[in-house]
Every structure is written in structure tokens, then in C-alpha cells.
Amino acid sequence: MSDNCIFCKIVKGEIPSRKVYEDDDILAFHDIKPAAPVHFLIIPKMHIESLDTADMSQQLVLGKMLAKAGELARSQGLTDGFRTIVNTGRIGCQEVYHLHMHILGGPNPLGVMLAH
Ligand code: AMP
Ligand code: ZN
Numbered sequence: 001m002s003d004n005c006i007f008c009k010i011v012k013g014e015i016p017s018r019k020v021y022e023d024d025d026i027l028a029f030h031d032i033k034p035a036a037p038v039h040f041l042i043i044p045k046m047h048i049e050s051l052d053t054a055d056m057s058q059q060l061v062l063g064k065m066l067a068k069a070g071e072l073a074r075s076q077g078l079t080d081g082f083r084t085i086v087n088t089g090r091i092g093c094q095e096v097y098h099l100h101m102h103i104l105g106g107p108n109p110l111g112v113m114l115a116h
Contacts, residue, residue: 010027020076039102040076041100069084083105
């Protein structure tokens with residue numbers, strides 16, 4: 001846990017969230033500023049800063065985030081695909097330095113991946 005981390009505070013229940021799923025290792029909750037009709041985040045409960053700092057000792061929780069993505073997306077109505085995004089570091093425009101995977105989708109295709 002990291003004291004000043006907003007997502008650690010969500011894990012601890014100190015900041016409210018609209019929960020999608022929780023188990024011992026991961027938490028999923030709706031993004032506060034949705035960029036698509038369905039937009040939620042999957043995070044490890046342990047504080048991992050980013051994909052840049054992740055390592056093999058965290059492979060189980062990192063794998064779980066991916067392995068659960070489809071089931072959780074379907075639970076939110078995304079039955080025909082979705083997009084996953086993990087922004088990393090300055091170039092990736094990461095805002096919150098607690099690793100998180102965005103799951104985005106809706107009734108219509110999301111369009112090109114990056115605006116140029
Ligand atoms: P990123 O740019 O990948 O670091 O994105 C951080 C995401 O966290 C953004 O989409 C924010 O809208 C979202 N976010 C920030 N604070 C909260 C919060 N308290 N509850 C839910 N989502 C949040
Ligand atoms: Zn954290």
C-alpha cells in the first residue's frame with residue numbers, strides 16, 4: 001500500500017468507487033470520467049506503480065487482470081468485444097501511478113486506436 005495513492009485508498013475503502021468485481025488480488029471499478037459507454041478499470045490490490053516497474057514476482061496478479069477481463073467485460077454488457085488500455089509513464093500519459101487496465105466498450109465500434 002502507498003499512503004498517497006488514490007487507488008490504494010479505493011482498495012482500502014477510504015474513497016468510494018462503483019465496484020464491478022473484487023477478490024483477494026484484484027479490484028475492478030467504474031472509471032469516474034468514462035471515455036466510452038462502458039469504462040471500468042481493473043487494478044491489482046497491491047501497489048504496483050506501472051508496467052514499467054512490474055516484474056516477474058507479480059506475474060500471478062498481472063495474469064489474473066488479463067484472465068478476468070473478458071468475464072468482467074461480459075458482466076457489464078460487452079458481449080461483442082472491448083478495448084484494453086494500459087497507459088504507462090510520461091509517454092503513455094499515465095495519470096494515476098497505480099497500475100490499472102482500462103476496459104472500454106459499448107454498442108458501437110470504438111474507432112481508431114490513437115488520435116494523430
Ligand atoms: P490513466 O491516464 O491511465 O492513468 O487514467 C487514470 C484513470 O483513472 C482516468 O481515466 C480517471 O478518470 C480515473 N480515475 C481517477 N480517479 C478516479 C476515481 N476516484 N474513481 C474512478 N476512476 C478514477
Ligand atoms: Zn496504490
